[in-house]
Amino acid sequence: MNLRDRLTGARLAFAGLVLIMVLLPSLATAFFVNFVMTQTLILGLAAATIVFLAKYGGMTSLAQLLMFGIAGFMFGNAALAGGARGLNLGWHPWAAVGFALLVTTVAAFVLGAIASRTTGIYFLMLTLVYGVIGYFVFAQIVEISGPGGITSIQRPDLLGPPIRLYYAGLLLSVLAYLGFRAVRRTAFGLALQGVRDDPVRMASLGFNVALHRTLAFTMAGFVAGLAGLLNVWWNGQIDPASISIGPTLILLIIAVIGGISSLEGAWLGAFVYVLVFTYLRDLPLVDRIGITEARFNTVIGVIVLAIMVLSPEGLTGIGQRLRRRLRRRVAAEAAPTAGDSLPVHTTQKELGGTRP
Amino acid sequence: MASVVQVRAVTVAFGGLRALRGIDLDIAQGERVAVIGPNGAGKTTLFNVIAGDIAPTSGAVVIRGQDCTYRPSRHRPRLGLARTYQKARAFAGLTVRENIYLALAGHRGRHRALWQSPTDHRMRDEAAEVASRVWLASQLDEVAGELAHGQRRQLELAMAIATRPDVMLLDEPASGLSRGERERLVELLESFDDQLTLLVIEHDMDVAFRIAQRVVVMADGEQVMAGSPEQVRSDPHVHQIYLGTEAAV
Numbered sequence A: 001m002n003l004r005d006r007l008t009g010a011r012l013a014f015a016g017l018v019l020i021m022v023l024l025p026s027l028a029t030a031f032f033v034n035f036v037m038t039q040t041l042i043l044g045l046a047a048a049t050i051v052f053l054a055k056y057g058g059m060t061s062l063a064q065l066l067m068f069g070i071a072g073f074m075f076g077n078a079a080l081a082g083g084a085r086g087l088n089l090g091w092h093p094w095a096a097v098g099f100a101l102l103v104t105t106v107a108a109f110v111l112g113a114i115a116s117r118t119t120g121i122y123f124l125m126l127t128l129v130y131g132v133i134g135y136f137v138f139a140q141i142v143e144i145s146g147p148g149g150i151t152s153i154q155r156p157d158l159l160g161p162p163i164r165l166y167y168a169g170l171l172l173s174v175l176a177y178l179g180f181r182a183v184r185r186t187a188f189g190l191a192l193q194g195v196r197d198d199p200v201r202m203a204s205l206g207f208n209v210a211l212h213r214t215l216a217f218t219m220a221g222f223v224a225g226l227a228g229l230l231n232v233w234w235n236g237q238i239d240p241a242s243i244s245i246g247p248t249l250i251l252l253i254i255a256v257i258g259g260i261s262s263l264e265g266a267w268l269g270a271f272v273y274v275l276v277f278t279y280l281r282d283l284p285l286v287d288r289i290g291i292t293e294a295r296f297n298t299v300i301g302v303i304v305l306a307i308m309v310l311s312p313e314g315l316t317g318i319g320q321r322l323r324r325r326l327r328r329r330v331a332a333e334a335a336p337t338a339g340d341s342l343p344v345h346t347t348q349k350e351l352g353g354t355r356p
Numbered sequence B: 001m002a003s004v005v006q007v008r009a010v011t012v013a014f015g016g017l018r019a020l021r022g023i024d025l026d027i028a029q030g031e032r033v034a035v036i037g038p039n040g041a042g043k044t045t046l047f048n049v050i051a052g053d054i055a056p057t058s059g060a061v062v063i064r065g066q067d068c069t070y071r072p073s074r075h076r077p078r079l080g081l082a083r084t085y086q087k088a089r090a091f092a093g094l095t096v097r098e099n100i101y102l103a104l105a106g107h108r109g110r111h112r113a114l115w116q117s118p119t120d121h122r123m124r125d126e127a128a129e130v131a132s133r134v135w136l137a138s139q140l141d142e143v144a145g146e147l148a149h150g151q152r153r154q155l156e157l158a159m160a161i162a163t164r165p166d167v168m169l170l171d172e173p174a175s176g177l178s179r180g181e182r183e184r185l186v187e188l189l190e191s192f193d194d195q196l197t198l199l200v201i202e203h204d205m206d207v208a209f210r211i212a213q214r215v216v217v218m219a220d221g222e223q224v225m226a227g228s229p230e231q232v233r234s235d236p237h238v239h240q241i242y243l244g245t246e247a248a249v
């Protein structure tokens, strides 16, 4: 592949976007960067694990926020010293990070192994049960969640200034995005897509279907754990209510807003969600028409409904549709007779060009 | 001669429906067996039991001396068994090369090397070689879902032969093929190594009788008769239950 092939439009757009994100702190207000964008990156990273499982594994998981929460709680328990809430292990912050990720990954492996024999609606329901049980575990075993949550959680010195946390979110988001996309081309990723499309066929070819699902769930759990760490560092605290059923569904809704089978859509969905929660109150007259903060979720619901009606593939799907329509119009103007067949050829070429 | 596949008194019930009612089958190494019978006779169900896709309600399946009755299908490739499906089941979103690659990788357990690229040369060359055996060499980079029907059947076959199996189960490989494509298929099946054991479900009598040494006739989940193609062709009972109803095909 030469340089020209590598510089496809999508790659240039991605590089451009990353560049803007890197420069953002000198372009936008500190509030926008440290509040809106950091939160977007954290929620986007967590929602991307839902998309990864759905897109490549055909598994719609409602347990990702639980993984996110486990990492947060474990960090809080391990890092805080005596006198605070939780276990007060008082470890070095990076040891606490390792511990949090280890527990999260092991939990994801075990829960993934149990869920690996189910698909479709049963998988969805089972992961919902995980979410519910997980919530009750943290809500009722106060030794590990500190009565009323664990507070005053400090982030490691390296990430002290808020701007560094933003960059950590950006780095992890970029790595997760590229990593999830790269997995698609590996032997494992190919097998995972086979498992998604026809598990019976994959088994008869000699693949261990349950193991592939389990490993995918474990990988997603690990990444959700990373997002969970960023989240406790950003929030400075975590309580069981933050992983209850409402927030669990909100993470799914974020993935749906962007498009459940679009990785980049996860961050887009998170951005829309954070924007609504941050800026809706500033719009003129919103409180006059009865939209108060307590009703913002209703607004989110209406937005999701509108998006779903326009395209089940979320905002990314709407974007693709617009682009296709535009291209068709351009093609029709260029060659009025061959108007419809042109875009088809273009897509085929794109596929051929990007395949290894 | 040593049996490669033994089916002993296998019954399969789907709820109240008894799809197989006590089937016995003994297949020697290198034998070519055709299974024929009207739709709903239980032929595909028999294959599903041998291939491990479903466990029988009672009875046993022994492959190369190992009891495989309740062993899941994923252990079959290691025993040298490969199968195709009646309805072509290649992965529609993947290319021909990737489909063949999956067959190769599943068989060798290479998929456990998580980060190995599926495009390493040896695999590429092997996939290309397999594709050329089923006349798909120029379709390697086409997406399976966009292949013509005949080509999809060829890909199905490619995925079975990719693993160089000792026992191959082909479920209606000629269905929906043109006359020319059938001719090529028979040629391909006849070109297989003598040691390869072949079980073929086939509706096309011409294809079935040309490749088989033994023909097993099934109806209503039971074996009606078995014998050489000549014996089966001239059996009046078979004519009545099978050829009689399907002669027009």
Ligand SMILES: Nc1ncnc2c1ncn2[C@@H]1O[C@H](COP(=O)(O)OP(=O)(O)O)[C@@H](O)[C@H]1O
Binding pocket: B014, B017, B019, B037, B038, B039, B040, B041, B042, B043, B044, B045, B046
């Ligand atoms: N998974 C299944 N569930 C319920 N019934 C089935 C199933 N598979 C096959 N059958 C029934 O078993 C009988 C035999 O089917 P099959 O083995 O596919 O026949 P053949 O391949 O000879 O046409 C048919 O009546 C079919 O409807």
Ligand SMILES: [Mg+2]
Binding pocket: B043, B044, B045, B086
């Ligand atoms: Mg059948």
